[in-house]
Amino acid sequence: MAELTESIYAGGAWHRSGTRERISVVNPANDRVIAEVTAGCAADVDRAVTAARAAFPKWSRLEASERLRLLQRLQAGIQERAEGLATTITSEMGAPVSFSRAAQIGLALRGIQSTIAAMSSIADERIGGTLIVREAVGVVAAITPWNFPLHQIIAKIAPALAAGCVVVLKASEVTPLDAIQLAGIIDDAGFPAGVFNLVTGGRETGEALVSHPGVDMVTFTGSTRGGRRVATVAAEGLKKVALELGGKSANILLDDADLARAVPGAVQQCFVNSGQVCAALSRLFVPESRLAEVESLAVAAAKNWTLGDPADVATRLGPLASRAQQAHVRKCIELGISEGARLLVGGPEQPKGFDAGAYVLPTIFSGARNDMALAREEIFGPVLAIVGYADEDEAIRMANDSDYGLSGGVWSASVPRAVSVARRLSTGQVVVNGASLDLAAPFGGVKRSGYGRENGKYGLEEFFNVKAVLGAGE
Known part of the structure; x- marks a missing residue:
């Protein structure tokens, strides 16, 4: 069993958590504990959000082509470690390894490619004498589920980073191991410190992240009950929210x-x-x-x-x-x-x-x-x-x-x-x-299935604020 005591990644470095509490990661095929990670706490969240806020100004002003170059390096890093990631996901949530290779990893790789293609088509617009520009929302809190752990992480962080946002990720406490491996791949890819940050933990860590005053947007995938709570807490700070929730299709x-x-x-x-x-x-x-x-x-x-x-x-x-x-x-x-x-x-x-x-x-x-x-x-x-x-x-x-x-x-x-x-x-x-x-088509729901969209151009648009510059000329 691995004990991952340094599982908080913030400001480009690994840190020990502010709590000694641990979460057991269990292989559902045999009920064996395969790892323990930190349960996370509000202090960990604050460290990560502070690092993200410090990184945002420079990252958001970076040329989009440079951000996309780093995403390509991330894609290459995932491809290079695909087998290890597939094995990890199989061990932590039980997906057959053949499905992990084809879908759990395959969808993540395709998601990055779809984001790169969508971002490459983004351009300023003009309506008469008004210039329409898109600006990155800011610090994004991404909270992801356990059923497609890596794919859902990529579906949130790839468009956020492409748009010029910075991210604090809280992956599911059921499947934190692939997220920890991903943070290492991001570090190796050369992303600037603070652009991507990771906290582990359960509901309390998630609540601390959603309510943090330094967070500008929350993107959440999970249950309808969880989505209601995210929307309620985020509303206190009038944060932008995207929710992909349950279904009975x-x-x-x-x-x-x-x-x-x-x-x-x-x-x-x-x-x-x-x-x-x-x-x-x-x-x-x-x-x-x-x-x-x-x-x-x-x-x-x-x-x-x-x-x-x-x-x-x-x-x-x-x-x-x-x-x-x-x-x-x-x-x-x-x-x-x-x-x-x-x-x-x-x-x-x-x-x-x-x-x-x-x-x-x-x-x-x-x-x-x-x-x-x-x-x-x-x-x-x-x-x-x-x-x-x-x-x-x-x-x-x-x-x-x-x-x-x-x-x-x-x-x-x-x-x-x-x-x-x-x-x-x-x-x-x-x-x-x-x-x-x-993965170029929008994905998201209506009614109690949430609001907002993921994937391609429509998913990318969630991470922008739109500004109108009047009198900018023809």
Whole structure:
């Protein structure tokens, strides 16, 4: 077990925390403690924010091309250490190592590239005799989750740094190890001292960071409950806030969909990363006339999502990130059974052959109603609820009958028809026929899924203030 006592990175150097409290990092595949990091405290936050404020004037005035050059060096550093980072993420949150390599690391690398491309297109504008300029917001507090730890860090810090902001990162206490490795890569890349800073810790550290008077903006990804608290605390200082929160996204199979392709694709859209995806399409709306056919195909598809040791390259479904998350998902499955939904496959019990670890069986329900907790509450695990519908209008109405609005899906033999349905969905993103993730496209939600956008040009704009200079000439 590693004890990382110097896990505060501020002003270009590593520091011991102002507290002796430690947080254990547990491998969810076997319940073993693999490291201990400092719990963090308000003094650590103050050190990091002070360093960031001191670095901001010079960094924000640096030529954008120089900031992008450093981001390219960061990208190269991540690529160089990709295998070690993938192994770390697998150990700390349980993602299968093949998925860690392809997605946990791959998305981070693509995110930097998307940011560089977006920043390269930013330019001053003119409206008549008025000059429109963009200026960096300032000190950004970035608070990130455990499900895509490195990708979510990059989705926040890459555009912030490109825009000329400086960052204080608080990574999830469940997955701090990849963030600590990233800080070392940033240090090696030659970023000026104080431009990037890292504090470890849990809720108290996060609260101290959000409330710090030296912070100008907060970007947060996490639960809706956490987002409410961030917004409330940040409001005291009238800080700019971007929130990417929970989801209970609907996937609509239209009556002309190719079920042989759509159903396995829909199962994947729910089960990937063990269902620990804020944009997971966990409600599957199916024409009642084709319900039996969909159920059969879904059960067959679920058999391909076999559980296994995440360190094995053949494993497709690893454990959940923690025993606490496992307990939550099991409770949700039990509630679905008690509500009267039909369990097609899976269940709440510990999978056979897995005496240790936070494993959950891939689970599919049918006969779910849209008013059940199973179809309304975010589960964040490999649990799919199939809901029948009478016609297209009813499917859209039920899809929109949700507190959330982060993502959605439509499957149809006709792309124009699918797009027509997509336009009627109250959500920040819709995936047509299983389309691949586009990191140049905006990602974010409506309703209780938050506000603000990440990725590409739209994500970059979050980190600017816009200034109008009147009378600047033609």
